[in-house]
Amino acid sequence: MKDKKMNNNIRIAPAVIWGSSIFLGLLSSVPQIAAMHFNALEAAVNAGITTTFALVMWYFNIFMLSRHPAKKVKQTISYARLIESLLFGLLIMLALAWIQQLILSHINFGPVMLMVEVRGILINLVFYMFLHVVQQNYENQTVSMELERIKSDNLGAKYELLKQQVNPHFLFNSLNTLKAMVETGDKDAVDFILKLSNFYRYTLESRKLDLIHVSEEMEIVKAYLFLQNARFEGGFTFQDDLPEQVLQTLIPPFTLQLLVENCIKHNIVSLEKPLHIRLFMEDDQIIIENPIRLKMGENNSLGVGLKNIQLRYGHLLEREIQINNDGKLFQIKLPIINEYNHH
8 A cells, every 4th residue: 555645635546546446346246246146237337336436435535634634633533524424425325326226227226225325334434444544644654753853953953062062261271371471481382372273273173073083183182282281381191092093083073182171170280290191092992091180179070071072972973982980090982983884
């Protein structure tokens, strides 16, 4: 069976309508064909009348159900329409029975009339219920598709917000660092301005993309680390042990930068005991780790940056990142995204 509904109209394939009508016509003639005194004319007239009735009721019920499409999904049958359909069917079958009587005048009209009317009611009920189910199924699918569209739009909007998240404190702290460097005549002030400019250029370019190469992400990380080194003056170290092949894989923009930022933001950074941040690959995962030296007042909250990364991996790839915390070492494990896997 092939059914469609477009622009509030129920559409049933013509092959279904005509095929089922002819089948019912032939089926109604089986008793006469099996009779001892077979009359070909009676069987043909009976089959023709039943087929004609089935065709008329198919199109009438389709027209009636499409004429006033439901504005809301309803799980109940419209009894007013059902009665309207049955009454119309009775009139059509009465007219067809009268035509049958004109052709086969030797048949007793009373019993024939009763038989064809009962047959018509049954056929009409089957057609109406079938079309009601088709219409109900379409309306349920329409509502489901609309809900999915709204859900998709909502997720898309949330993801766009995630991509727009930039820590305003970072810019404020960077400008304060730059001010201090300029006031003290630091020779690295010009490089700091260039790196700060590059960092925000990366921000504007990368926020338009869902995924970038890890090599591009590392350029963002290097620019960020330069700015933080100027601020903390050796209070942390960064060890990059990523192999060359990993640099050609993909990653959501600012993933590693946000993770490095979290390390520095939540842990004690000092010249006496620098915070050591390490980036490496293991078991097809990119891992970033640091010893846990939480600042006073820090709790076990994941922070905005880490939640951002979790949501982006879930939205884009339906994959989760792993977070390991044994009280001494904090690790984040990111699934490696190869280009062919993503496509």
